[in-house]
Amino acid sequence: MSSRWRHGCALVAALLLLDVSLTFHNVWPTPAISWRGEISAEFGVYILISIWMSRSRVFSAAALRWITAVWIFFVLGRYADVTATALFGRDINLYWDLRFIPDVVSLLAKAAHIWRTIGVAAAVIVVLAILYYVFRWAIGRVAAAAHDRRERVVLAVAAALVLVPGIPIARPVTLTYARQIGVAARAISGRTIVPASPAMTSNLARVKGADVYLMFLESYGAVTFDRPEFVRSLAAPRAAFDKAIHDTGRDVVSTFVESPTFGGNSWLAHISLMSGVEVRDPDVNAMLMAQKRETVVTNFKRQGYRTVALMPGLWQAWPEGGFYGFDEIYGGVRLDYQGPEFGWFDSTDQWALAKFDAVEADAAARPRLFMFFPTISTHTPFRPTPPYQPDWSRLLTDQPYDQASLDRSFDATPDWLNLGPSYVDAMTYSYTTLAGYLRKNADRDVVLILLGDHQPPALVSGEGAPWDVPVHVITGRRDVLDALAAKGFRRGLTPSRPDLSKMNALLPILLDAFAR
Numbered sequence: 001m002s003s004r005w006r007h008g009c010a011l012v013a014a015l016l017l018l019d020v021s022l023t024f025h026n027v028w029p030t031p032a033i034s035w036r037g038e039i040s041a042e043f044g045v046y047i048l049i050s051i052w053m054s055r056s057r058v059f060s061a062a063a064l065r066w067i068t069a070v071w072i073f074f075v076l077g078r079y080a081d082v083t084a085t086a087l088f089g090r091d092i093n094l095y096w097d098l099r100f101i102p103d104v105v106s107l108l109a110k111a112a113h114i115w116r117t118i119g120v121a122a123a124v125i126v127v128l129a130i131l132y133y134v135f136r137w138a139i140g141r142v143a144a145a146a147h148d149r150r151e152r153v154v155l156a157v158a159a160a161l162v163l164v165p166g167i168p169i170a171r172p173v174t175l176t177y178a179r180q181i182g183v184a185a186r187a188i189s190g191r192t193i194v195p196a197s198p199a200m201t202s203n204l205a206r207v208k209g210a211d212v213y214l215m216f217l218e219s220y221g222a223v224t225f226d227r228p229e230f231v232r233s234l235a236a237p238r239a240a241f242d243k244a245i246h247d248t249g250r251d252v253v254s255t256f257v258e259s260p261t262f263g264g265n266s267w268l269a270h271i272s273l274m275s276g277v278e279v280r281d282p283d284v285n286a287m288l289m290a291q292k293r294e295t296v297v298t299n300f301k302r303q304g305y306r307t308v309a310l311m312p313g314l315w316q317a318w319p320e321g322g323f324y325g326f327d328e329i330y331g332g333v334r335l336d337y338q339g340p341e342f343g344w345f346d347s348t349d350q351w352a353l354a355k356f357d358a359v360e361a362d363a364a365a366r367p368r369l370f371m372f373f374p375t376i377s378t379h380t381p382f383r384p385t386p387p388y389q390p391d392w393s394r395l396l397t398d399q400p401y402d403q404a405s406l407d408r409s410f411d412a413t414p415d416w417l418n419l420g421p422s423y424v425d426a427m428t429y430s431y432t433t434l435a436g437y438l439r440k441n442a443d444r445d446v447v448l449i450l451l452g453d454h455q456p457p458a459l460v461s462g463e464g465a466p467w468d469v470p471v472h473v474i475t476g477r478r479d480v481l482d483a484l485a486a487k488g489f490r491r492g493l494t495p496s497r498p499d500l501s502k503m504n505a506l507l508p509i510l511l512d513a514f515a516r
Contacts, residue, residue, distance in 0.1 A: 008154075009370070011145050014138035015158050019043045021075045023170035026082040033082070038170040042074060044162035047142065047155050054146035064143065068136040074173045075131065081176045088488045094180045104285040117296055133233065139509070183286045194287050196278040198508040200294035204303045205516035206480050210445040211361065212300065212514075216270060216374040217430055219382075221455030222256055222468035224427060237431040242493045244435035248442040250476045253489035255500040256468040259454045261374065263461075266374060267320065269453040269469075274324055276507040290321045296507055300370035308360055310373040312337065313345040314351040326372070330359070339400045342377065342409070348386040349377040354395040361444070378430050380457055381414035382422035384475045388432045392440050416459075423460045438474070448474040449510065470495050471506065483513035 023039035026034040042100070046067075053059060059067070145151035161167055224230050243251050251487045260280040261268040271288065272279045274296045279285050295392050297307045311318065314331035321329045337347035352373070360369060377386055387405035393398050414422045435449070452469030455461045472493060473484055485491055487509050488500045501509065 007151070010141055011151055011154060014141040015043075015047075015154075017044070017134070017138045018071070018142065021071070022078050022173055024078065024082065031083055033079070036168070038171050039161050040166045041162060041172045042174065044159045046139075047159040047344075049156055050143050050146040051152060051159070053143075053420070054152070058147065059140075059143045064136065064140050067139050069131060071135050071139060071430050072131050073127070075135075077173045077176050081171075081173070084455075092186065107252075111467070144296065145361075145417060163365065179283070183283060186287060192384070194284055194291065195277055197293050200276075200296070200299040200511070202299055202303075202511035202515040204511075204514045205302065206477065206483065207447050207514045208303075208345060210447050210475070210477065211371070212305070212371045212449070213369075213371045213373065214274075214449045216266065216451060216453045218266065218375050218378045218453060219423070219456040219460075220427070220430070220452030220466075220469060222452075222470060222495075223455055223461040223463055223465060225470065226465075227462070229420070230424060234427055234431070237428040237435075238493060241435040243432040244438045245474055247307050248476075250438065250474055251481055251491070252472050252474045252493050253481050253484045253491050254470060254493055254495040255489045256471045256495045256497055257451070257471055258470045258499050258502045259452065259467050259504050260503055261454045262465075262467050263454060263457040264380075266453040270374060271320065272502075272504040273451075273507055278502060278504040288513070289319065293323070295324045297326055297372070298369075298372065299511065301325060301327065304367060305370040306360075306367045307370045308356075309358050310352055310371055312347045312349075312355075313374070313376040328360075330356070332478070338398070339395075340406055342384050342386045343379060343381075345379065346378040347376070349430065350386065350389060350436070351374045351395050351400065352376075353437050354392050354452075357441070358396060361441075374453065375430065377433075378423075378426040381416065381419060382426035383412050383414040384409045385412065385422070385425040385429050387427060388436065392436065397466045419457070419460050423456055445477075445487070446475065447477065447480060447514075448472075450474065451506075466496075468499055469503075471500070473510075479516075484509075487513060 018279070019040050022036045022042055023038040024035050026032070041205065048051060050059075085216070142155065145155055148242055159256045161171060224234055242252070259269050260272045260278055268279050268281075268285060271277075275288060275293055277284075277288055277293075279288060301307050307325065309318075309321055309324070309326045309329045311329060311331045312335055315333065318329060318331065332345075332347070335347070335352065337351060337355075337408050339347065339351060342348055349381075352375075356371065360366070360371075387401055387409050389400060389405075412422075412425065438448075449471070450473075451471040454469060455465055455467060458465065463490075471489075472495075473481065473489065481491070500506065
């Protein structure tokens with residue numbers, strides 16, 4: 001291969017590397033990335049600057065080092081932007097998250113062996129060094145090409161691709177950083193777009209002495225009551241759930257509320273209900289968490305409750321836990337699931353409830369509990385669906401399931417073009433688990449607030465589906481149910497329309513019904 005061809009191939013490789021480094025996307029829900037053939041605006045700008053600079057001067061070595069450092073800064077910003085939702089379940093918020101880095105580092109250092117900690121630190125340094133030298137080469141190669149007449153034509157064509165109609169342009173990384181600066185500026189200045197919180201002064205007199213469990217069922221949407229085929233398929237498990245409610249001396253009232261999100265972004269539903277403030281987008285979420293606010297958690301804590309978050313799908317720092325004000329947070333590491341892996345999150349809802357009872361609820365002498373539990377087993381794509389284990393005592397053993405049950409679960413794979421059957425299986429498992437949990441704790445005085453976080457994806461819920469989710473309150477305390485019925489809840493397990501409210505407005509309704 002001639003020198004000219006080698007130079008040409010090197011230039012094409014450098015251009016491709018620089019473009020891909022600012023346009024990759026996440027392979028959900030993993031840390032992996034992929035490229036979709038988009039063009040980066042920053043990539044085009046750098047080429048134009050290189051061509052313009054070639055008319056009078058050459059980039060100095062110091063300038064190339066600074067450009068490389070800025071480029072790596074952009075690459076890291078792009079990676080954080082596209083992977084944060086997959087890894088953390090929400091957009092990154094530098095103003096909020098950076099203050100927790102020392103805590104995270106301290107936590108990891110305590111949990112990991114010293115040599116593993118050193119190994120991770122060394123790996124980070126090595127990766128950054130590799131990135132530096134690779135991008136320093138690519139940036140320098142483009143800068144050198146700008147001084148060659150023939151190669152300058154190639155650069156001009158590459159830069160012009162940004163202007164060609166039909167060629168997809170990636171969201172500029174500069175906009176990502178501009179948004180973070182804007183969020184920080186608004187938070188620091190005190191200017192806010194977040195409405196006031198409702199009063200968190202309920203005396204909780206009607207629930208005093210009872211445990212209160214707030215469970216968000218992942219993807220539990222109104223579609224389970226709206227689509228005839230789902231109503232038919234779920235009739236039997238729903239009836240069994242209803243029977244378990246009444247067989248254990250409890251009753252139920254239900255309604256619909258409008259979720260602030262659809263098909264995903266569960267945390268927007270969580271924070272809307274628990275703060276009483278409607279949160280429909282990441283900016284409002286970021287601004288709200290930057291403030292000191294009362295939440296449903298702080299209200300229960302003030303009335304003497306021990307407040308616990310059961311988070312089996314949580315594998316990283318969770319700043320929201322500090323915002324809400326929980327006494328205890330049980331994430332994936334603390335829960336230490338050792339059973340067979342199901343779906344994205346490994347563990348199961350039934351196992352998480354059994355573990356919660358073992359570490360908190362079964363204690364002989366304890367304060368009353370407020371427990372927040374966002375479930376995981378009904379997450380898209382809904383399979384493999386865990387088998388239900390009637391013997392709850394087996395769940396925390398080395399062999400929680402029979403092999404035949406596991407084989408049936410793992411043999412059922414999701415059909416991505418028709419997720420309806422998978423969704424029905426997952427919701428059946430959820431109803432069955434909840435029915436079993438009520439029977440397991442038939443003598444426990446509990447108020448169970450059960451609601452969906454959002455509708456399942458449109459592939460399941462259908463085109464133009466409403467953003468409604470069911471809400472059920474299950475308890476043996478008749479005065480609580482009567483108070484909720486007076487506020488618009490319907491008696492029984494089947495909600496009716498119109499919606500009672502938006503999700504954030506449900507909080508003051510519940511707190512008022514719990515007071516006397």
